[in-house]
Amino acid sequence: MAETQSSNYDVLRNEKYGRYLVANKDLDSGELIFTDMPFAVGPKPGNPPLCLGCYAPIDNSLCSRCGWPICSPECETAASHLNECEVFSAANVRFQSVEDWTASSPQLDCITPLRVLLAKEKDPEKWQQGLELMETHTEARQQKPSWAVDQVNIADFLVDHCKLGNKFDKELVQRVCGILEINSVEIPSRGGFSIRAVYPRLAIAAHSCVPNIVHTILYNDYQVQxxxxxxxxxxxxxxxxxTHALSPTPIRREYLLESKFFNCECARCADPTELGTHLSTLKCNKCDNGVILSTNPLDNDAPWKCTEKNCEFKTSGAAVRKMLAVVQAEADQLDVLEPNAQAIEQREAFINKYKSVFHPRHSLLLSIKQALGQLYGRVEGYNIDELPDLMLERKAEFCRLVLKTLDVIMPGESRMRGMVLYELHAPIMFMARNEFSAGVITQEKLKDRLQExxxxxxxxxxxxxxEDPQSPEGITGQIAYQSMEQLKASLDSL
Ligand SMILES: [Zn+2]
Ligand SMILES: [Zn+2]
Ligand SMILES: [Zn+2]
Ligand SMILES: [Zn+2]
Structure with missing residues (x-):
């Protein structure tokens, strides 16, 4: 029997998921199922000091009343900051100055839990119907080193230093930390940093490594759609x-266990080839055609073996995870490069270096190829109108490779698909035009080729x-629309 009903879904409960959402009518792809407002929004662990009003990066700028990071007089009176501003001012607890304003600051770890507590006080009914019911995994959290850190930085800090003991006890503060750790989602902010928010309804949706719903955050009030x-x-x-859908199984499962406290056993996790996408597949260097797969992806300790009949190659799950971590760290270095010619060349060198280690569609190579699919045609020295056909083809190939993987692990209408489709249109269009200019195809054929x-x-x-019109994806959506109109118009005038 459904606990709660809405026009598009019911809330049910079972052993495996706890509460979860089920469609109660047929839904079309792209159809809005529900919207939800955050119970609280704020910094996530690991954020450097940021403005507590707009979440923009900040450098030694503090609120004139409470002495915590705030970028401007407008943000001092932002609704999100007002209540905590009073708490800090009353207790005379100030932000301790830091040397490096770009390094992560654990001082801000108390902010989002404090906001949840203050929102609970303000709207106890909303707390009761939503957050009160959320999973906290207290026993499992108590076994982790982060429990003691949260106890000092958040529970002791808020109850003792900020003198909130008359309203909240430390046990409740730890529960709120658990609610946030397990149920909050990372969201983009208008100030630039990604932050976190907890949504009462969104949090009920169950997890799968092959999702069938997507969510969009609006910058203005952080509504989720x-x-x-x-x-x-x-x-x-x-x-x-x-979790990040393009990650390989060992990384996804490790993340889900560490931060969400469950072992994912979905169809994708259970299949050594990840439903044929090969996002985790390694290449064997002991034989010619073999690939190395986990003998049981649902068991982290299961050995990985070569698939070739006569090849004996075998390694441990731990060795594979260690190797992934090392290569991932190297790939992460590429992410901080400025988008220029070097960023392309270093990524090509990375692919070359690891092509004998990973399947061509392995997560690590695919992410690099996805980045290249975006960079080709967009940086000095590799502008789209001067790219040789070979590189146009490479851009298109990488985009198609990502789309082929998304078809399986994130089918349907996702932001990532939208962004890749936008990138893919350009090389196809330029290749067709080049062939027409060179007299290889007729005008009729050109019109035909431009349909794609x-x-x-x-x-x-x-x-x-x-997407939000101010977000990078929303902006790309508007450009895509205009480009489509222009391309159609240019076809009509042919
Ligand atoms: Zn601000
Ligand atoms: Zn303040
Ligand atoms: Zn899974
Ligand atoms: Zn082999």
């Missing part, structure tokens, strides 16, 4: 992906225009 990514039948469970980029742009615009 939840949509169907694919057509969903009445009675189907709504699944969100709590028009379709890419139309799909990208439809998907991305659901």
């Amino acid at each position: 939840v949509r169907a990514a694919v057509p969903i039948k009445s009675g189907e469970t709504l699944h969100l992906c709590y 980029p028009i379709k890419c742009l139309a799909d990208a615009a439809r998907i991305l225009m659901r």
Whole structure:
């Protein structure tokens, strides 16, 4: 029997998921299922000091009343900051100055829990119907070193230093820390930093490594909009992906266990080939054609073996995870490069270095290829109108490779698909035009060939225009729409 009903979904409960959402009617892909407002929004662990009003980076700028990071007089009186400003001012607890304003600051770890507590005080009913019911995994959290850190930096700090003991006890503060750790989601902010928020309804959606719903955050008030990514039948469970969908199985499962306290056993996790996408697959260097797969992906300690009959190669799950961590750290270095010619060349060198270690569609190589699919045509020395056909083809190949993987692990209308489709339209369009200019194809054939980029742009615009108009994706959606209109007009005038 459903606990709560809405026009599109029911809330059910079982052993495996606790509370979860089920569609109660057929939903089209892209259809809005529900919207939700955050119970609280604020910094996430690891954030450097940021403005507590708008979440912009900040350098030695403090609130004139409470002495905590605030960028401007407007942000001093932002609704999000007012209540904590009073707490800090009354207790005379100030932010301790830091040397490096770009390094992560544990001092801000207390902010979001404090905001949850203050919101609870203000709206006890909303707390009771939403957050009170959320999973906290207190026993498991107590076993981790972060429990003691939270106890000092958050529970002791708020109850003793900020003198909130008459309102909240330390046990409640730890519960709030657990609620946030397990149920909050990372969201973008208008100030630039990604932060976290807890949404009472969104948090009920169950996890799958092949999600069927997607969510969009609006910058203005951090409302979340939840949509169907694919057509969903009445009675189907709504699944969100709590982790980075392109990660390989060992990394996803480790993250889900460490931070969400469950062992994912979805169909993708259970399949050594990740449903044929090969996001975790390694290449064997002891034989010619073998690939190395986990003998049981649901057991972290299961050995990995070569698939070739006569090849004996075998390694441990721990060795694979260690190797992934080392290569991932090297790949992360590429992410901080400025987008220029070097950023392309170093990524190509990375692919070259590791092509004999990883399957061409392994997560690590695919992420690099996804970045290259974006960089080709966009940086000095590799501008789209001067790219040789070979590189146009490479850009298109990388985009198609990502789309092929998304078809399986994130089917339907996602931000990532929209962004890749936008990138894909350009090389196809330029290759067709180049062939026409060179006299290789007729005008009729050119018109025909330009239908594909028009379709890419139309799909990208439809998907991305659901995003906040100020977000990078929302901006790309508007550009995609305009480019589509221009391309159609240029076709009509041929
Ligand atoms: Zn600000
Ligand atoms: Zn203040
Ligand atoms: Zn899974
Ligand atoms: Zn082998």
